Amino acid sequence: xxTSGYISEERLxxxxxxxxxxxxxxxxxxxxxxxxxxxxxEIGLEVTQGEPIAGGNCGNVLGVLPGEGKHKILLAAHLDxxxxxEGILCIEEDGVIRTDGRTILGADDKAGIAxxxxxxxxxxxQNLPHPTVYTLFTVGEEVGLLGIKSCQSLPPxxxxxxxxxxxxxxxxxxxxxxxxxxxxxxxxKAAHAGVAPERGINAIVVAAAVIQQIEFGxxxxxxxxxxxxxxxxxxxxxxxxxxxxxxxxxxFDEEKAQAQLSRIREVLTTTTSExxxxxxxxxxxxxxxxxxxPDHPGVSIAKQAAERIGITPTIKQSGGGTDANILNExxxxxxxxxxxxxxxxxxxxxxxxxxxxxVAEHLTEIMILSAG
Numbered sequence: 001x002x003t004s005g006y007i008s009e010e011r012l013x014x015x016x017x018x019x020x021x022x023x024x025x026x027x028x029x030x031x032x033x034x035x036x037x038x039x040x041x042e043i044g045l046e047v048t049q050g051e052p053i054a055g056g057n058c059g060n061v062l063g064v065l066p067g068e069g070k071h072k073i074l075l076a077a078h079l080d081x082x083x084x085x086e087g088i089l090c091i092e093e094d095g096v097i098r099t100d101g102r103t104i105l106g107a108d109d110k111a112g113i114a115x116x117x118x119x120x121x122x123x124x125x126q127n128l129p130h131p132t133v134y135t136l137f138t139v140g141e142e143v144g145l146l147g148i149k150s151c152q153s154l155p156p157x158x159x160x161x162x163x164x165x166x167x168x169x170x171x172x173x174x175x176x177x178x179x180x181x182x183x184x185x186x187x188x189k190a191a192h193a194g195v196a197p198e199r200g201i202n203a204i205v206v207a208a209a210v211i212q213q214i215e216f217g218x219x220x221x222x223x224x225x226x227x228x229x230x231x232x233x234x235x236x237x238x239x240x241x242x243x244x245x246x247x248x249x250x251x252f253d254e255e256k257a258q259a260q261l262s263r264i265r266e267v268l269t270t271t272t273s274e275x276x277x278x279x280x281x282x283x284x285x286x287x288x289x290x291x292x293x294p295d296h297p298g299v300s301i302a303k304q305a306a307e308r309i310g311i312t313p314t315i316k317q318s319g320g321g322t323d324a325n326i327l328n329e330x331x332x333x334x335x336x337x338x339x340x341x342x343x344x345x346x347x348x349x350x351x352x353x354x355x356x357x358x359v360a361e362h363l364t365e366i367m368i369l370s371a372g
Contacts, residue, residue: 006126007360012118013353016097019110023086026143029079030058036079036113036137037061043121045135053139053146060147061137064155065120069131069371071297074160074332075119075363076148076323077112078141082345098350105349107341111356112163113137115339119363128364129371134160138323145287148323151330159298160334161366162324167314169358170306171338174299175317176325177222177250178257178289184268186210186232187278190241200239204232206275207243213267216247223251224319225260250319252289287321290328297370298333305365311358314338337362 024032033049040047040063050059061079081104089100099105116135123130134157140146141164165173186207191200207230216225225247232243251257261283268279292299294315306313318336327334340355342348 006122006128006364007118007357009353009357012114012357012360015117016110016114016356017090019114020085020090020106021088023084023088024079024081024106025084026080026082026140027053027056029056029139032079033058033061033137033139036117039117040120040135043117043124045120050150053150056139058139060139060151063135065124065130065133065135067130067132067371069129071158071370072132072134072156073367073370074134074136074157074327074334075116076136076138076160076162076327076334077116077164078109078138078147078323079113080139080142081106081108081110082142095353096350097353099347101347104345104347105341105351107339107349107351108344109141109164109339111339111341111351111359115163115356115359115363118360119367122360122364123367128368130367131370133367141323145321145323145326148326154330154332157332159296160327160332161298161302161363162322162327162334162336163339163359163363164322165318165336165338166344167316167338167340168311169338169340169355169362170311170313172299172302172306172313172315173318173324173336174292174294174315175252176289176321177252177319178254179286179321179325180249180257180261181284181286182247182249182261182264183282184210184245184264185280186243186245186268186272187280188239188241188243188275191239193237193239197239200241201275201277203240203243203277206272206277207232207245209275210267210271211245213271214264219260220256222253223249223256223260225249248286252291252317254289287325288329290325292333292335296333298335301366301369302335302337302362305362305369308365309358309361311362
């Protein structure tokens with residue numbers, strides 16, 4: 001049994017357009033959360049909405065569709081977009097949906113939401129075999145995975161899928177890196193730059209010396225490091241007494257991430273000492289990494305499902321983070337799947353309706369196979 005012909009193209013297209021016309025910036029997802037909750041209840045799921053995250057107006061939406069079979073699976077997507085879509089105007093040409101260029105489209109992650117809702121509706125209406133399926137729609141994903149981090153506990157789930165990856169239908173992400181954010185503050189000494197510069201300690205010069213001694217960019221096949229923001233100085237005629245450097249490290253090997261952090265701290269220690277400056281160095285773990293073996297049911301079922309609907313599966317690792325990073329830390333083996341959007345996080349974002357249909361078919365087939 002396959003899903004060919006089950007997905008309603010017009011219904012899915014309309015659903016996606018309804019979703020992108022609901023403005024849902026991070027911490028402002030309530031209208032969309034209520035819309036999704038209403039649709040889940042209409043389909044027949046038991047639904048709860050969690051407590052709002054700090055500064056937000058709603059919480060995550062969790063639904064459950066009881067089923068049969070040996071597996072309990074999770075389908076997840078996030079509700080928020082990277083920026084407001086207020087006043088969005090959609091244009092559809094040759095089967096491609098985009099905006100008029102004034103706003104983003106929000107296919108990240110409303111394509112994922114639409115595909116989940118349509119797939120769930122399909123298995124219910126067509127009485128297709130399916131396991132117990134949990135649906136999770138999170139808030140605040142784009143500003144630090146805040147919604148999924150607020151989940152204190154989830155029901156017993158064997159494996160899950162986060163429909164929130166780049167790539168065409170059939171993309172399966174079985175690995176993502178550990179991610180650390182760091183902030184270094186270098187404290188020098190202020191002085192008049194024209195009258196007594198020798199009395200000062202130029203924090204910008206110290207920072208430059210530090211940066212020159214550290215390798216940034218791709219520092220190995222599985223590790224990247226970046227200085228992203230520099231703040232310092234007050235005026236051109238004042239020797240700057242403070243500079244703040246912020247950056248990140250990502251690695252599929254946690255020991256290598258720690259080694260890079262140790263290297264930065266070591267250089268800060270020796271260089272500030274040489275110049276007579278001081279420093280503070282703060283590190284925060286944004287999320288943990290994961291690797292899921294190709295023979296794990298979560299990967300093998302997704303691969304088989306793609307093949308059964310006539311698309312070529314692609315198993316890859318990603319350098320970015322998703323809710324899947326936190327779910328794996330919580331003990332739920334989870335892999336992201338491609339949403340088929342292009343130009344995410346930009347005003348050139350777009351998606352082909354035919355691709356969105358394939359994503360929904362992929363999820364439907366995953367549910368059928370997971371019931372076996």
